[in-house]
Amino acid sequence: MASAAAAGAPPGPAAPRSRKSVTGTRKTVAALFLLPALVLLGALVVYPIGYSLVRSFYNASGDGFAGFDNYSALFTDDSIRTALKNNVVWVVFAPTVSTALGLVFAVLTERVRWGTAFKLVVFMPMAISMLAAGIIFRLVYDQDPDKGVANAVWVGVHDTFAQSSAFPKAHPGRESPLVAEDGGFVTKAAVHAGQPVTLPLVGVAPDQLPDGVKKAVAARPEPGKVTGSTWQDFTRGKGVGKLGAPDPSEVGYAGMRIEAVKDGEVVASTEAAGDGTFTLPASADGARLRLPAGNFKEPYNGVDWLGPALVTPAIIGSYVWMWAGFAMVLIAAGLAGVPRELLEAARVDGATEWQVFRKVTVPLLAPVLAVVVVTLMINVLKVFDLVFIIAPGSSQDDANVLALELYRKGFAEGQPGIASAISVFLLLLVIPVMAFNIRRLRREVRR
Amino acid sequence: MRSKSSTFRTHRAVTTCAALLAGALALSACSSGDNDKKDNGEKSGGTTGPSVTLPKLNGAHLEVAAVWTGGEQANFKKVLAEFENRTGAKVTFVPAQDPIINFLGSKIAGGQPPDVALLPQPGAIKQAVQKGWAKPVGAEGLKELAKNYSQGWQDIGKVDGKQYGVYYKAANKSLIWYNAKVFENAGAKEPKTWQDLLTASQAVYDSGVTPFSVAGADGWPLTDWFENIYLSQAGPEKYDQLAQHKIKWTDPSVKQALTTLAQVWGKKDYLAGGQDGSLQTEFPQSVTQTFTGGDQPKSAMVYEGDFVQVNIGETKAKVGTDAKVFPFPAVGSDAPVVSGGDAAVILKDSKAAQALITFLASPDAATIQAKLGGYLSPNKNVPVSAYPNAVQQKIAKALIASGDDFRFDMSDQAPQAFGGTPGKGEWKDLQDFLKNPKDVAGAQAKLEKDAAAAYGNGG
Numbered sequence: 001m002a003s004a005a006a007a008g009a010p011p012g013p014a015a016p017r018s019r020k021s022v023t024g025t026r027k028t029v030a031a032l033f034l035l036p037a038l039v040l041l042g043a044l045v046v047y048p049i050g051y052s053l054v055r056s057f058y059n060a061s062g063d064g065f066a067g068f069d070n071y072s073a074l075f076t077d078d079s080i081r082t083a084l085k086n087n088v089v090w091v092v093f094a095p096t097v098s099t100a101l102g103l104v105f106a107v108l109t110e111r112v113r114w115g116t117a118f119k120l121v122v123f124m125p126m127a128i129s130m131l132a133a134g135i136i137f138r139l140v141y142d143q144d145p146d147k148g149v150a151n152a153v154w155v156g157v158h159d160t161f162a163q164s165s166a167f168p169k170a171h172p173g174r175e176s177p178l179v180a181e182d183g184g185f186v187t188k189a190a191v192h193a194g195q196p197v198t199l200p201l202v203g204v205a206p207d208q209l210p211d212g213v214k215k216a217v218a219a220r221p222e223p224g225k226v227t228g229s230t231w232q233d234f235t236r237g238k239g240v241g242k243l244g245a246p247d248p249s250e251v252g253y254a255g256m257r258i259e260a261v262k263d264g265e266v267v268a269s270t271e272a273a274g275d276g277t278f279t280l281p282a283s284a285d286g287a288r289l290r291l292p293a294g295n296f297k298e299p300y301n302g303v304d305w306l307g308p309a310l311v312t313p314a315i316i317g318s319y320v321w322m323w324a325g326f327a328m329v330l331i332a333a334g335l336a337g338v339p340r341e342l343l344e345a346a347r348v349d350g351a352t353e354w355q356v357f358r359k360v361t362v363p364l365l366a367p368v369l370a371v372v373v374v375t376l377m378i379n380v381l382k383v384f385d386l387v388f389i390i391a392p393g394s395s396q397d398d399a400n401v402l403a404l405e406l407y408r409k410g411f412a413e414g415q416p417g418i419a420s421a422i423s424v425f426l427l428l429l430v431i432p433v434m435a436f437n438i439r440r441l442r443r444e445v446r447r
Numbered sequence: 448m449r450s451k452s453s454t455f456r457t458h459r460a461v462t463t464c465a466a467l468l469a470g471a472l473a474l475s476a477c478s479s480g481d482n483d484k485k486d487n488g489e490k491s492g493g494t495t496g497p498s499v500t501l502p503k504l505n506g507a508h509l510e511v512a513a514v515w516t517g518g519e520q521a522n523f524k525k526v527l528a529e530f531e532n533r534t535g536a537k538v539t540f541v542p543a544q545d546p547i548i549n550f551l552g553s554k555i556a557g558g559q560p561p562d563v564a565l566l567p568q569p570g571a572i573k574q575a576v577q578k579g580w581a582k583p584v585g586a587e588g589l590k591e592l593a594k595n596y597s598q599g600w601q602d603i604g605k606v607d608g609k610q611y612g613v614y615y616k617a618a619n620k621s622l623i624w625y626n627a628k629v630f631e632n633a634g635a636k637e638p639k640t641w642q643d644l645l646t647a648s649q650a651v652y653d654s655g656v657t658p659f660s661v662a663g664a665d666g667w668p669l670t671d672w673f674e675n676i677y678l679s680q681a682g683p684e685k686y687d688q689l690a691q692h693k694i695k696w697t698d699p700s701v702k703q704a705l706t707t708l709a710q711v712w713g714k715k716d717y718l719a720g721g722q723d724g725s726l727q728t729e730f731p732q733s734v735t736q737t738f739t740g741g742d743q744p745k746s747a748m749v750y751e752g753d754f755v756q757v758n759i760g761e762t763k764a765k766v767g768t769d770a771k772v773f774p775f776p777a778v779g780s781d782a783p784v785v786s787g788g789d790a791a792v793i794l795k796d797s798k799a800a801q802a803l804i805t806f807l808a809s810p811d812a813a814t815i816q817a818k819l820g821g822y823l824s825p826n827k828n829v830p831v832s833a834y835p836n837a838v839q840q841k842i843a844k845a846l847i848a849s850g851d852d853f854r855f856d857m858s859d860q861a862p863q864a865f866g867g868t869p870g871k872g873e874w875k876d877l878q879d880f881l882k883n884p885k886d887v888a889g890a891q892a893k894l895e896k897d898a899a900a901a902y903g904n905g906g
Contacts, residue, residue: 079870079871142727143720143723143724143727169652169655169657169716171652171653171716173653202653202654202655203652203653203654203655204655205655205656205743206655206742206743207742207743208655234653234654234655236632236654301720301724304723304727306727307723307726307727392664392726392727392729393664393665393666393729393869393870393874393878394663394664394666394726394727394870394875394878394882395726395870396869396870397870397871397875400870408868408870408871411546411549412546412549412863412867412868412869412871413863413864413868413871414549414863414864415864
C-alpha cells in the first residue's frame with residue numbers, strides 16, 4: 001500500500017539508497033547499542049520460551065522424549081480441561097464487564113462535579129497488589145455472615161423478608177413420642193382430651209432460646225380439652241435427666257406452634273406458653289399433634305460464594321473491582337480527545353443523551369475500547385494470583401485456570417513436561433491477541 | 448556442581464587455617480581435631496550430663512533446611528545452638544518451602560545443597576535416595592538410633608535396607624480434641640470406641656452444640672480422618688497394602704471405612720456449618736471455633752494431631768483444662784495410632800553432618816525441644832517428664848507405648864500427586880465425599896482412578 005502510494009506520487013525526495021539510516025548511524029554502531037537489550041531479551045525471554053518448548057516434548061523426569069504426550073494430556077486431563085473451560089469464561093466476561101463498567105464510569109464522571117475524586121476512588125484498587133486483593137476478597141466472600149461482608153449483606157436483606165425461627169436445631173431425644181415429617185415433627189399416636197401430651201425435644205442452644213422462656217411444667221389434665229407441654233428435655237451436665245418429664249432446671253419452648261392434624265387437615269392450632277404448656281379445644285381430640293417445620297427453620301446462611309458453582313464468577317467479580325478503574329482511566333483519556341463539537345452538534349440536532357452516548361461517543365471511542373479489551377484479555381489469560389488465593393482448597397479445582405494448573409503441575413505434582421506444554425499452549429493463545437494489539441498500535445502511529 | 452561447592456569449602460578452610468596461624472595458634476588445629484571430645488561438651492550440658500559424645504568440629508559450617516516457621520523454628524534453633532556449643536561447628540538454619548523435595552531439587556541444581564534436610568514424608572526420603580541426593584547414616588548415628596528408637600521408627604527411615612533418615616520429630620495424628628465445658632454440660636464422657644464416640648456426639652448434639660468441626664477446605668485433615676478409621680477397622684496389614692496401592696481403593700475394606708466415616712460426615716447437624724460450611728473451613732479455624740464462644744462454641748470436638756495445641760494457643764482456652772484430648776477411639780479391635788514425622792537426612796556427607804545426625808538421634812537434642820513445648824519425639828529415651836504439661840505427656844506416652852504398632856500417615860507415603868496436592872487426588876476425592884457422603888461407591892471409583900494414575904507414573 002505504501003509502495004503503491006509512493007509510485008503514484010510525483011517525484012519527491014529520493015528513496016534512501018545507502019544503508020545508512022536517516023541519522024547516518026552505521027550498522028555496527030547500531031548493533032552495539034542494541035546488543036545489551038538483545039542479550040537481556042534473549043536470556044530472559046527468548047531462551048526460556050525456547051527451552052519451555054523443548055521441555056514440553058520430554059517426560060516428567062526430563063530424560064526421555066515424550067513426543068506429543070504432554071500435549072495430548074492437555075485435552076484429556078480433567079483438571080486441565082476445567083482450567084481451559086474456566087479460562088474461556090474469564091476471557092469472555094472479565095474484560096467485557098471491566099470495560100463496560102469503565103466506560104460507564106468514565107462517561108458519568110465527565111459530568112459530575114467531583115469527577116476527579118470519584119475517578120481516584122475507582123482507580124484506587126489498582127494500587128493494591130493482586131495478592132492483597134485476593135486476601136481481601138477471600139474475607140469478603142467468607143461464608144460466615146459475621147466475617148464475610150458479601151454474605152452479611154445478603155443475609156441481612158434476606159432476613160428482613162423471612163425471619164428465622166427460634167428452635168433451629170431442636171430434635172426428638174431418645175424414646176421420643178415424636179417422629180420427623182416434612183421438616184417438622186408429629187406424634188406417633190393420636191392424642192385425647194383429658195390426657196396431657198408430652199412433646200419433649202432436645203438440641204436448642206440455651207443462648208438461642210427465645211426471650212420469655214420459663215421453667216417447664218407438666219401440663220394438667222383438663223376435661224374436654226387437649227392439654228400438653230413442649231419443652232427442652234435436657235439438663236445441663238446431666239443429659240436428659242428424667243426422660244419424658246420436665247426436670248426442675250428444664251425450660252419450656254415459649255412460642256412453639258402446635259397444630260392438631262386429622263386426616264391431613266389442621267383442625268386446631270395454638271402456641272405454647274412461656275412454661276411450654278398449651279391447650280387445644282375439644283376438636284383436637286383424636287388428632288395427631290404436629291410441630292410444623294416453621295418452628296425449626298435454620299437461620300439463613302447466605303450464599304455459598306466460594307462453593308463450586310459460584311467460585312469463578314465470584315473471583316471474576318474481584319478482578320473487575322481491580323481493573324474497572326484501569327479501564328476507566330484509559331477510556332476517560334480517550335474521551336478527552338473526542339471533539340466536543342460533535343457531541344454538541346448531535347444534541348443540537350435533538351438527540352437524546354442515550355442516543356449521543358450510543359451513536360456518537362461509543363463509536364468515537366471504539367479504538368480505545370478495543371485496546372482496553374485486548375489489553376485486559378492478555379492480562380486475564382495469565383490470571384493466577386486471585387484464583388490461587390481466593391479459592392479455598394475444596395473448590396480450587398472448580399476455579400482452576402491454565403496459569404494455576406501450570407503452577408500445580410510444575411511445582412506441586414512434579415510434572416514439568418505437562419507444565420511446559422501448558423505454557424506453550426498459553427503462549428499460542430496470547431499470540432493472536434498480541435498480534436492484534438501490535439497491528440492496532442502500528443496503525444495508530446501511522447495515523 | 449558438587450565439586451564447585453567443595454572447592455568453595457576447602458577454600459574457606461584454608462582461610463580459616465590462615466587466620467588461626469596468624470593468631471599464632473598451633474598448626475595442629477588445622478589437621479581437624481579428631482579425638483578431643485570432652486571439654487566443649489561438658490560445660491554446656493546443663494543440669495544433666497550429655498548422653499552422646501560428639502567430635503570437635505571447630506571451623507566446620509553446616510546448613511540445615513526445614514519447612515518449620517515461627518515458634519517451631521525458634522525452638523529448633525535452640526537445639527542447633529546446643530550442637531554449636533558442644534562441637535564448635537557453625538550451623539545455619541535454611542528456611543524451606545513445601546514441598547521441600549522441590550525446594551531441595553532447585554538447591555541441588557544450583558550446586559548449593561544444604562548439608563542436612565528435614566523431610567516430612569517417607570516418600571520424600573525415597574525420592575531423595577533415588578535421585579542420589581541422600582547419603583547413608585554413619586556408624587555413630589546408627590549406634591545412637593539403635594539405642595533410642597524402636598524398630599518401627601528406624602525402619603521408616605530406611606530405603607532398601609539402608610538407613611538414610613533419622614526421625615527427629617513425630618506427630619501423633621490419632622487424637623480428638625474436645626471442649627471440656629461442652630462435654631461436661633452435655634454429660635458426655637471420653638469415648639473409647641467408635642460407638643461411644645457416636646453416643647457422645649449425640650449427647651453433645653442434644654445439648655445444643657454441634658459435635659464436630661471438620662477442616663474440609665484443607666484436604667489433609669480429611670485423609671487423616673479416613674486413615675484412622677481404616678487402620679483401626681481393616682488392620683495394619685491392609686493399611687500397608689493400601690498405602691502401597693497393592694490393593695485397590697475399590698476394595699470392600701475401603702467401602703466399610705467410608706461407610707463408617709459417613710456416620711459422622713453424613714449428618715449435616717453433626718458438622719459445624721454442615722457439609723458445605725466444612726468445605727470452607729480451614730484447619731486453624733476448625734480448631735479455634737471449637738475453643739472459642741464460651742458455653743456455645745460452634746463445635747465440641749475437632750480431630751487432628753498433637754499440633755492442634757499450637758492453634759489452641761491462639762484462643763483463650765487452656766490445654767489440659769478447657770481443651771482436653773482423647774485418643775482416636777477404636778473402630779475395630781484396636782485403637783489406631785497414625786503418626787507423622789520429620790526425618791533428618793544428610794545431603795552432603797561430612798564428619799560434621801554425621802555428628803549433627805548423631806546429635807539429633809540422641810535424647811539430648813530431643814529433650815531440649817520437648818521442654819520448649821509443641822514438639823513430640825519418637826525417641827523412647829526422652830523422659831516423659833521433659834514435656835511441659837500433662838496433655839503432652841499423655842500424647843507422648845501414647846506414641847511411645849504403641850511401639851511398632853503405629854502406622855505412618857498414608858497420604859504422606861503416597862505419591863505427591865495423589866496424597867499431597869491441594870484440590871487433587873485423595874484430598875479432592877475426600878472433599879467430594881464430604882460434600883456427598885452417600886456416594887461411597889462413586890468416591891471409591893474416583894479414589895482408585897486418581898491413585899492408579901499417580902502410582903502408575905511413580906509421582
